[in-house]
Amino acid sequence: MIRSRSWLPIPLLSVLLLIVWLLLQQSVAFGQWLLGGFLAIVIPIVIHPFWEPQPYLKRPFLLLRYYLRVLVDIVIANLQVSRIIVDPRRRPNPAFVVYPLELKEYFTITILASTITLTPGTVSAHLRLDGKSLLIHTLDVDDPDALIKEIHERYERPLKEIFEC
Amino acid sequence: MIGFYTVMEAVIAFFLVAGGTFALIGSLGLARLQDFYMRLHGPSKTTTLGVGCSLIGSMIYFSLTNHTLSLQELLITIFLFVTAPVSAHMLAKCALHQKLPHHDRTQGHPEEFDEELEDPDTGTPSSTPAP
Numbered sequence: 001m002i003r004s005r006s007w008l009p010i011p012l013l014s015v016l017l018l019i020v021w022l023l024l025q026q027s028v029a030f031g032q033w034l035l036g037g038f039l040a041i042v043i044p045i046v047i048h049p050f051w052e053p054q055p056y057l058k059r060p061f062l063l064l065r066y067y068l069r070v071l072v073d074i075v076i077a078n079l080q081v082s083r084i085i086v087d088p089r090r091r092p093n094p095a096f097v098v099y100p101l102e103l104k105e106y107f108t109i110t111i112l113a114s115t116i117t118l119t120p121g122t123v124s125a126h127l128r129l130d131g132k133s134l135l136i137h138t139l140d141v142d143d144p145d146a147l148i149k150e151i152h153e154r155y156e157r158p159l160k161e162i163f164e165c
Numbered sequence: 166m167i168g169f170y171t172v173m174e175a176v177i178a179f180f181l182v183a184g185g186t187f188a189l190i191g192s193l194g195l196a197r198l199q200d201f202y203m204r205l206h207g208p209s210k211t212t213t214l215g216v217g218c219s220l221i222g223s224m225i226y227f228s229l230t231n232h233t234l235s236l237q238e239l240l241i242t243i244f245l246f247v248t249a250p251v252s253a254h255m256l257a258k259c260a261l262h263q264k265l266p267h268h269d270r271t272q273g274h275p276e277e278f279d280e281e282l283e284d285p286d287t288g289t290p291s292s293t294p295a296p
Contacts, residue, residue, distance in 0.1 A: 020240065023236050023237055023239065023240050024237065024240065026233075026235070026236070026237060074210070074213065074214060075214065077210050078187060078210055078211050078213075078214040081190075081194070081206055081207065081210050081211055082187065082190045082211060085190055085191075085193055085194040085197055085198065085207060085211075086190060086193070092198075092203065094200075094202065094203050094267070094268055096267075113250065113254060114247070114250035114251070114254075115250075116250075117209055117249070117250035117253050117254060118209075118210065118213065118246065118249070118250055123202070123205050123206060123209060123253050123254070123257055124250070124254055124257070126257065126258055126261050135261070137202045137203075137205070137257060139203055139206045
């Protein structure tokens with residue numbers, strides 16, 4: 001990991017900004033590196049005072065695996081939802097499910113909630129004010145407990161390993 | 166002998182058609198599903214994949230015709246994947262706040278429908294009236 005220094009307060013953000021800049025310009029010319037590098041250093045310094053401390057990324061490679069898993073699940077989710085919408089005989093069983101959260105950092109909860117929304121048949125609807133449970137609306141579910149268990153095994157545990165353990 | 170470009174053309178066409186189909190199904194979901202909460206599922210998921218497929222097609226096409234790697238579309242995909250869940254979440258939250266009716270066969274009855282939503286600062290029930 002790159003250490004943060006006074007002239008480079010948020011290293012990951014700087015790298016991200018540089019990559020986004022190069023992608024937007026669609027060129028890896030020297031001038032673009034220079035300009036992108038300048039922005040990548042100046043912007044974090046300017047916004048640093050407003051930046052909330054993010055949880056430290058403990059295991060970057062697990063995050064990569066998590067991304068791939070979510071990507072595959074997004075495709076599966078789309079096929080499932082499409083089938084429910086198109087098939088006229090199928091009557092979905094919607095449900096509200098209260099999901100007990102184990103994660104504590106708001107940043108990781110945000111990632112989990114976004115993942116839930118993007119993946120099979122679920123939209124995260126409301127984060128309770130105490131920050132301990134998440135209200136999920138599911139499009140088609142037979143057994144809410146199995147759903148809670150699946151989300152826990154598939155998404156929350158990996159996230160916990162990546163950020164909080 | 167089928168040329169390389171013919172095959173790639175087929176691949177691009179596949180992605181474009183798939184993207185269009187998913188976007189269509191997502192919009193169809195808006196019209197067909199019964200209550201607000203179910204309708205949220207259509208746009209938040211199917212359209213993501215719909216746009217994603219079209220962008221993959223566009224990426225391949227412009228990479229081949231310009232003979233340079235075209236990666237701008239990746240940015241669109243990333244920003245879409247970051248923003249779509251947030252907007253869906255906010256819509257659902259608003260619906261809960263307004264206590265919109267849900268379909269009869271919905272299992273589970275969250276307490277948000279019964280209690281007054283509490284003001285996070287003072288802990289007292291907020292004065293927003295239910296419609």
